[in-house]
Amino acid sequence: MRSFRIIRDGIEFIRHLLNNRYLIYELTKRDFRQKYVSNVLGLAWSVLDPLALMLIFWLIFGLGFKGGSRMEIPYVTYLITGLAAYLFFQTTLIQATASIAEYHFLVSKVKFRVSILPLVKILSELTLHVIVVGVAVVILLLNGIYPRWSWFQLLYYIAATMMLLLGLSWFSSAVRLFFPDIQNIIQIFLRFFFYLTPIFWTADIMPEKYLMILKLNPMYYIVVGYRDSLIFGKPFWERPELTVYFWALTLVCLFIGIRVFSRLKPHFADVV
Amino acid sequence: MTLLRGSHNSMIKMIGKNSKEKNDESRKAPRARGSETLITLKDITKKYNLYNKKEDRIKEALDPMRRSFHTDFFALRNVSLSVKRGEILGIVGRNGSGKSTLLKIVSGIVTPTAGAVNVKGTVVALLELGAGFNPEFTGMENIYFYCSILGLVKREIDAIVEEIIEFSELGRFIHQPLKTYSSGMRARLGFSVSVFVDPDILIIDEVLAVGDEQFRKKCHERMQRFFRGGKTILFVSHAVESVNELCTRAVMLRGGELVAEGPTEEVTTRYEQYLYEQQRAHGNVVRRV
Numbered sequence: 238m239r240s241f242r243i244i245r246d247g248i249e250f251i252r253h254l255l256n257n258r259y260l261i262y263e264l265t266k267r268d269f270r271q272k273y274v275s276n277v278l279g280l281a282w283s284v285l286d287p288l289a290l291m292l293i294f295w296l297i298f299g300l301g302f303k304g305g306s307r308m309e310i311p312y313v314t315y316l317i318t319g320l321a322a323y324l325f326f327q328t329t330l331i332q333a334t335a336s337i338a339e340y341h342f343l344v345s346k347v348k349f350r351v352s353i354l355p356l357v358k359i360l361s362e363l364t365l366h367v368i369v370v371g372v373a374v375v376i377l378l379l380n381g382i383y384p385r386w387s388w389f390q391l392l393y394y395i396a397a398t399m400m401l402l403l404g405l406s407w408f409s410s411a412v413r414l415f416f417p418d419i420q421n422i423i424q425i426f427l428r429f430f431f432y433l434t435p436i437f438w439t440a441d442i443m444p445e446k447y448l449m450i451l452k453l454n455p456m457y458y459i460v461v462g463y464r465d466s467l468i469f470g471k472p473f474w475e476r477p478e479l480t481v482y483f484w485a486l487t488l489v490c491l492f493i494g495i496r497v498f499s500r501l502k503p504h505f506a507d508v509v
Numbered sequence: 510m511t512l513l514r515g516s517h518n519s520m521i522k523m524i525g526k527n528s529k530e531k532n533d534e535s536r537k538a539p540r541a542r543g544s545e546t547l548i549t550l551k552d553i554t555k556k557y558n559l560y561n562k563k564e565d566r567i568k569e570a571l572d573p574m575r576r577s578f579h580t581d582f583f584a585l586r587n588v589s590l591s592v593k594r595g596e597i598l599g600i601v602g603r604n605g606s607g608k609s610t611l612l613k614i615v616s617g618i619v620t621p622t623a624g625a626v627n628v629k630g631t632v633v634a635l636l637e638l639g640a641g642f643n644p645e646f647t648g649m650e651n652i653y654f655y656c657s658i659l660g661l662v663k664r665e666i667d668a669i670v671e672e673i674i675e676f677s678e679l680g681r682f683i684h685q686p687l688k689t690y691s692s693g694m695r696a697r698l699g700f701s702v703s704v705f706v707d708p709d710i711l712i713i714d715e716v717l718a719v720g721d722e723q724f725r726k727k728c729h730e731r732m733q734r735f736f737r738g739g740k741t742i743l744f745v746s747h748a749v750e751s752v753n754e755l756c757t758r759a760v761m762l763r764g765g766e767l768v769a770e771g772p773t774e775e776v777t778t779r780y781e782q783y784l785y786e787q788q789r790a791h792g793n794v795v796r797r798v
Contacts, residue, residue, distance in 0.1 A: 263657040267643065267650075274645050347658055348617045348632075415566060503620055506613075507557060508566075 243495065253350060261353060261360070268361040283365045284372055287324050291316050294437040308439065310468055311380045317373045319436035321366070322463040326398055326456055327427045329362040333406030334413050334420055341509040351505065352498060355406040359399055366395070373467070382468055390466040393473060397483065398459050404490030407498040414508050415501070434460050458483040545629075547710060547741055548592040548615055553624035555585040555610050555765075584610040585621070586765045594709075597732070597742040599756030599773055601749070601780045603787075606762040608745045612712050615743065630709030630741075633659065635699055644688035648679055648698055651687055659706055669705045676731070677701040693721060700728055712743045729755060749777045 254261065273279030291313070299312040308315060333355040343349040370391070378384075412419050434456045440448060451457060458479050465471035473480055558579035560566045565578035572578075585607045592598050602608050613619040614626055616634040642651045652673055656666040674683050677697040682690065690698070703711065711732075732742055732755060746752050752759060752773060759776035761769035763783070769776045 257660075259662040260657045260660070263654055267646070267654055271643075271645070343658070345618065349658060506619055 243492070246495075246499075250352070254353065254356070257350075257353070261357060264353075264357045265360045265364070268357055269364050272361075272365070280365075280368070284369060287317075287320050287369055288372065290324075291320055294320075298437050310382070314377050314380050314382055314468060315439070315464065316437060317376050318463045318467050319434070319460045321369050321373045322394070322398070322460045323431060323434055323436055323456060324369070325362060325366040325395075326402065326459065327431070328365075329359055329402050330405060330409070330423060330427065331420070332362060333358040333402060334409040334423055336406070337410045337505065338413055338417075338509065344509045345506045351502065352407065355403065355410050359402050359406070363395070363399070377467060385470050387466045387470040387472065390473060391463065394459055394462040394466060397462075397487070401455055401459075401483075401487045401490060404487060404492070404494040407494030408490070411498045411501040411505075414505055430454055430456060436460060452479065452482075455483055455486050545594045546591050547594050547629045548590070548743075549625070549627040550588060550590040550611075550614070551625045553585055553588045553590075553611075553614060553621045553626065554583065555607075555614065555619065556622040557582045557584060583765050585614070588624075588762075588765075588767045590760065590767065590770075592710075592741060592743065594741055595739050596758055597744060597756045599752035599759035599776070600743060600745045600762065601747070601752060601759060601777060602762035603784070607765040608762055609714060610765075611762065612714055612743060612745060615710075616712060628710070631707075632710045632712065633703045633706055633708040634712035635703045635714065642687050642695065642698075645686055647686055648677075648683040648690070649674075651698070652683075652702060655702055656706065659702075661706065669707075673698075673701045673705045676705065676727075693724065697724060700731075704731055708740075710741045710743070712745075714745045725751070749781060752777055 272283065276282060278285075294316055295313055299316070336354040336358045337344065337351055340351075340354055343354070344351055409419055409423055433451055433454055435451075440451075440461075443451065458476070461476075461479075462473060465473070465476075558566075559582050560569075560579050569576070569578040588607070588611065590611075600608050600611065610619060612634060614621050615628060616632050617626075617628070618634075643654065646654070649670075652670055653663075653666055656669075657663075677683075677694075677700075679694060679698060682694065687695070700713075703713075713732075729751065732744070742755075744752065744756055756773045758771070759769075759773045760767055761776050761780050761783075769779045
């Protein structure tokens with residue numbers, strides 16, 4: 238019966254989102270603008286960052302260690318697709334965790350539905366991510382990888398990432414108000430997982446049993462999915478177990494996230 | 510500032526008739542269109558947990574023996590109040606008496622620990638100067654942003670933006686970033702937006718203290734026009750003259766409790782008396798020391 242209430246609340250939440258489209262748009266626009274309003278180069282930094290990272294890895298592993306195996310595709314393309322996917326996840330989670338603390342005035346001075354704040358951060362970073370994906374596409378084209386229908390599958394993987402992010406950030410943004418250390422903990426976890434995800438290394442250099450554990454990382458599915466969509470043209474249903482596992486995990490995250498957020502929300506105004 | 514569309518209530522829905530209303534009944538036509546009760550508070554209590562250290566909060570949440578690591582602080586205790594349509598209610602009290610908490614409960618920002626709240630109609634509360642204004646963005650941009658938080662869509666904002674700018678008298682500064690504004694300018698902008706959003710209930714918490722004489726006069730006049738238009742205002746102020754001038758009725762809070770209610774002059778006199786007594790007592794202490 239409790240799960241029915243969640244579904245009913247979920248529908249009500251989505252209806253609230255639709256009714257407040259303009260507000261969400263204004264908030265996202267404002268949040269997005271804030272990223273570059275004071276910088277001279279502004280938005281360019283959000284693209285230069287992943288490019289710089291890619292350059293470093295390409296120099297060390299592409300030219301140096303050669304990624305550990307022969308690849309049928311240029312290492313650059315392998316890198317940029319993985320990086321784009323993971324950096325979106327990483328930056329968004331960090332931003333979304335701090336979202337309520339950042340918009341504290343909307344908690345205690347105004348009547349406002351704060352649960353949309355992590356969503357605003359996700360949308361704001363998504364706007365940036367689209368630009369980064371654009372850059373990645375350019376690199377793909379330059380390396381002889383041409384547009385195909387599977388590129389549209391990227392939308393599926395982006396949506397999947399957003400759902401995962403939503404669940405995680407509802408949890409983390411609520412806890413952050415009472416226990417700010419979680420921001421640091423998350424950052425460490427993200428860095429940890431960066432190395433555990435096949436971004437700059439390929440899956441075949443790992444022994445089978447370790448690979449099993451590594452696949453438990455939800456971002457494994459996403460990063461591999463980005464490459465499937467942009468480079469190999471592989472549909473997501475060709476990875477059934479991983480797909481099911483990912484969505485099961487995401488639903489659990491959403492469930493926990495919503496529960497924790499609603500439990501803690503009445504106390505936000507007292508601590509913010 | 511907040512805007513509630515429709516009504517909000519928590520726990521029991523209550524339509525109460527406060528016995529103290531009797532003397533006001535004679536002022537207004539009984540059961541006529543003017544006597545609809547918009548705000549009802551019954552036995553509102555708000556308790557905050559005060560923790561000595563940040564860790565104590567977590568310790569308390571996780572303690573298997575459910576020990577308490579906090580002390581209780583009652584911001585409001587058993588406060589009951591009704592406000593009718595078209596009233597300007599003055600709220601007076603010393604700092605810390607619970608005025609702001611009361612306003613936050615009426616606006617729906619804070620949920621009471623106990624008691625029932627029933628508010629009908631749209632509410633805008635001007636609780637703090639420019640809360641939510643982004644200093645990097647211009648006045649104009651902040652108007653749009655703020656109005657959207659209050660629940661308006663672009664079309665509705667476009668309709669009122671000219672009036673807002675005109676009333677605020679900010680002129681070309683409207684296109685300057687907010688960080689260049691003085692506190693008075695921010696107050697003018699804040700007040701303009703809250704008034705032109707045209708809520709049923711307007712709540713004002715001491716923000717006008719920042720404005721200069723001319724601005725305050727303009728705000729008073731606007732509030733009176735608001736009042737004549739059948740709107741309801743909750744007005745919190747330390748400036749007794751303002752309260753006397755504007756309010757039809759007043760209440761006094763002390764230590765989280767409602768200690769006086771009635772015609773404005775009566776309550777404000779009582780309040781001034783209380784302040785005088787406090788000052789004398791304080792003066793005695795000082796002298797003794």
